[in-house]
Amino acid sequence: MEREKYAKELEVAVRVVHVACALCERVQERLLSASDDHVISKDDDSPVTVADLSVQATISWFLSEIFGSKNVSIVAEEDTEIISKDASAGLLAAVVGTVNESLASAPKYGLQSPETALGTTEVLEAIRRCNSTGGPSGRHWVLDPVDGTIGFVCGGQYAVALALIEDGKVVLGVLGCPNYPVKTEWLNYEYQNHQTNSNFASTIPDAWGKGCVLYASKGSGKAWLQPLIAGDKILEWPNCARLIQVSSVDDPALATLCEPVERANSNHSFTAGLAHSVGLRKQPMRVHSMVKYAAIARGDAEIFMKFAKSGYKEKIWDHAAGVVIVEEAGGVVTDAGGRLLDFSKGMYLEGLDRGIIACSGVTLHEKFIAAVYASWDSSNL
Structure with missing residues (x-):
């Protein structure tokens, strides 16, 4: 409808x-x-x-x-x-x-x-x-x-x-x-x-x-x-x-992680630690832009994580289109606390819990959310 x-x-x-x-x-x-x-x-x-x-x-x-x-x-x-x-x-x-x-x-x-x-x-x-x-x-x-x-x-x-x-x-x-x-x-x-x-x-x-x-x-x-x-x-x-459609891969050892190329507003070391703790074995696929969302929606990758450094505020135009496409292709996108992203607060994703995690399916998503909670206290964010 x-x-x-x-x-x-x-x-x-x-x-x-x-x-x-x-x-x-x-x-x-x-x-x-x-x-x-x-x-x-x-x-x-x-x-x-x-x-x-x-x-x-x-x-x-x-x-x-x-x-x-x-x-x-x-x-x-x-x-x-x-x-x-x-x-x-x-x-x-x-x-x-x-x-x-x-x-x-x-x-x-x-x-x-x-x-x-x-x-x-x-x-x-x-x-x-x-x-x-x-x-x-x-x-x-x-x-x-x-x-x-x-x-x-x-x-x-x-x-x-x-x-x-x-x-x-x-x-x-x-x-x-x-x-x-x-x-x-x-x-x-x-x-x-x-x-x-x-x-x-x-x-x-x-x-x-x-x-x-x-x-x-x-x-x-x-x-x-x-x-x-x-x-x-x-x-x-x-x-x-x-x-x-998103990929059907739900084994972390077979999954591909997308992450931003730029280090300026994304913590690569934290995402690398998370990926290792969950059992990812492949090298991350680093590309510019919302092409990362396209890769997940098309089934070319399974995970996209972004944990911005302190003080950086995510803008709605950097995520809105990609999020709905991934979701309708069968994927899951939330903040790192497992909550849906809130696009109602203006130009920024206010109230974002730590970062953004997009996955091709619920199984992988749950593993990464759990890993965030397990490793957050020891992170350097």
Whole structure:
């Protein structure tokens, strides 16, 4: 019933994420093929690119046009401060050009282009419109335009994440993964070789395939995957989608753990200790972004753990889309105390108990929750 209730919202979300993925692919190709000065840093030192701002403007424009700007509340990562400075004129021009290039391709994805190209003011307004802080009531779209920007900049894994929250509950999620290879081995290859091979995406043979959009509606009991379209092909909805399910592996010795590449906001030593105590034997698969949730939903990995260092607050846009997709594919996602994640408190996952644990099934999940309680007192968090 939930799938029927949000059928239009889900279809629109999938289509706009396809547009955003194509946008990101074009920008990443340009970024990796030439010296590009349109990568700057925010106050927290995370890189911001043309892609982040262009995706946010593009998705904001589509949602507002389709559902009405007065009816649309968007919680998103970026704001216009970074491109409102005189020194960022070149970046702003690049964003406007990229947005209009993407909007012009809309019919290919079953969406309508604007009658005329958007001007700078309109693009800035579309970005600014994403100024909601969410909360326990109402309907809020949650967007991370490029999750895993470091992976994006170096040619690795990243994701476009869009979710819809209604009255504090995530009701649908869409995850675009432009560089996600069909074969899991290539995710491991990427991590092992990212130091020497900066353009990982171009090394994936065509036969292995890359790029997909995953999506799910809460309560449907189904999660879906669509390959990205290439060339002049038209996006078919929903004919080209296939069902995905989590792995059936419940033996820790056979399970694969996903964890963040970055050490800045994740405690690798604690997760390594937990993995050892539960009996994991495989090397962890470390990838950027919410691709970790995609790996679990698709059955390519069994566990994702993240224990942030003291003072770091998890943002809802880093988890909302991935959580609902994993759950509908048959997995379990909670905090480290075994409680469901609470998306009703605004922009952050307030009240989070120690960390986040996502598993392909109840058996593995229970073992990790027990291990957290057993080892927490001796941890250095």
